[in-house]
């Protein structure tokens with residue numbers, strides 16, 4: 348499957364990256380700083396997500412990937428896990444029509460088999476309803492871990508070898524990439540992590556091989572269009588080399 352050609356809309360002085368991926372971190376600390384329960388931080392996090400999707404539409408970002416629940420998040424207290432699942436349900440139930448009206452296509456990456464049938468069918472409904480939309484693709488990473496995704500891809504390739512469909516010599520990076528959860532999407536140009544933490548935490552490890560990483564101190568509930576534009580401005584100052592000679596970010 349061929350990947351879409353990169354496009355780089357220009358807004359004011361910013362060259363807009365085609366694909367922005369965000370690790371939305373700091374909800375708990377945002378809440379703790381205000382003496383509020385962690386759940387309130389997650390609720391305000393959903394507000395920030397709405398604002399960010401709107402900003403992505405306005406700025407002409409083609410793909411926005413959000414890390415909304417990691418494979419490791421199941422180890423949080425049961426009440427918090429249930430809060431996060433509840434927020435996902437609410438987000439899809441309340442926002443799906445608006446997203447659809449705004450021409451947002453929803454895609455989901457992550458392991459679906461462990462999810463309850465109601466959550467699974469909500470995710471499928473969101474993908475189905477919005478499948479022909481072309482303005483922005485919102486990729487929801489849910490029950491997602493990058494090592495697990497790569498292991499799933501390797502398992503699918505191993506099955507093809509075992510079935511005699513391909514030889515081991517046919518395995519290369521391109522083939523593995525074609526068995527990831529959303530192989531038709533372009534790699535992220537820019538990965539942003541909020542809250543000042545400086546790591547990827549098992550997010551898009553394969554796809555971000557050549558992404559620019561921008562870390563912002565803002566806790567996720569305070570993230571807005573201005574913070575996004577600040578991260579994009581930082582991205583525009585980077586030189587991307589892809590292992591070769593310098594290319595200006597966004598070009």
Ligand code: FPP
Nearest residue numbers: 371372373374375376392393415434435438
């Ligand atoms: C990290 O904050 C954030 C998450 C684990 C989940 C992100 C979820 C949302 C923004 C809301 C839910 C949105 C959907 C669509 C389900 P943290 O709790 O790790 O913060 P901390 O590091 O300060 O404790």
